[in-house]
Amino acid sequence: MDELTATLFAAGCRIEHAQDPEIPGETYFVFHVSAEGTVDEVVAKHDEWHRGLRQIDRERRGIFRLSIDAQPAAGIDAQR
Numbered sequence: 515m516d517e518l519t520a521t522l523f524a525a526g527c528r529i530e531h532a533q534d535p536e537i538p539g540e541t542y543f544v545f546h547v548s549a550e551g552t553v554d555e556v557v558a559k560h561d562e563w564h565r566g567l568r569q570i571d572r573e574r575r576g577i578f579r580l581s582i583d584a585q586p587a588a589g590i591d592a593q594r
Contacts, residue, residue, distance in 0.1 A: 515545070515578055518566040522559045523547035523582075532579075544579045556584045 519527050525548040534540035545563075549556045563580055 515567065515570070518563060519545050519547060519580075522563055523549055525550065542577045542579055544581055546581045546583070548583045548585060550585045551587045553584075555587070556582060 516527075516529075523545075528546040530544045530546060532542055532544050534542070549559055551559075560580065560582060567575055567578060
């Protein structure tokens, strides 16, 4: 997942090991990423990341989460 995440979200990625506040002992890895683009472009990257997630062992899929800080692409009016 590291390689796919770095490819899709080249602006950078921070990985956090987190614990579910409601389920004792439930831990997972959160990929905190930034993405610039239109809503459609960011959603496409999100979807591709999840397609990649489906390629790994079914039992391990649940330990990964994606958190996207979406930013408007340069030249897009953020006020609209």
